[in-house]
Amino acid sequence: MTVERTSEPPSDRPPGAETGRSLPQKMLGRLLHLYFRIVRGMTLGVRAVVLDDEGRVFLVRHTYTPGWHLPGGGVEVGETLEAALAKELREEGCIRLTGPAMLHGMFFNRAMSRRDHVAVFVAREFVVESVKQPDLEIAESGFFPLDALPEGTTAGTRRRLGEVVERRMAGVDW
Secondary structure (H helix, E strand, C coil), X not given: CCCCCCCCCCCCCXXXXXXXXXXXXXXXXXXXXXXXXXXXXXXXXXXXXXXCCCCEEEEEEECCCCCEECCEEECCCCCCHHHHHHHHHHHHHCEEECCCCEEEEXXXXXXXXXXXXXXXXXXXXXXXXXXXXXXXXXXXXXXXXXXXXXXXXXXXHHHHHHHHHCXXXXXXXX
């Protein structure tokens, strides 16, 4: 995939602000971004590549942004990366880690803003405690074969999966 770059600096708008989202979704995204811009100098998030014994990966589809993503979310003030990861996996997938998740890399998410960074972990030791039911944040979730990802799987998600599965060195940008 080729990404065209312009000479303009990256936008502070959330991805999809100009495409495919309803007005309430756009407004929520902008409000959340404004809130984080005010309360934090830099934003930090976590995501997980959750791989099961059948070679499938767990993905989520949010209610507020298009596409299928690795599960994850923001790291709160005073929270460790590991604690944030465990919390997000519980909330977004009813997944409980039973062993360590290994850090894959740190990524600059300039598409989100000029201050956003994401730590990506690989989790292979876990239990699914129940089937995640749709809620206000998660529209759908599930395990998918790596060679049959759902339509709409985001480019960043595909890049991270390629790095992990092919044991390639991670890039620096999301």
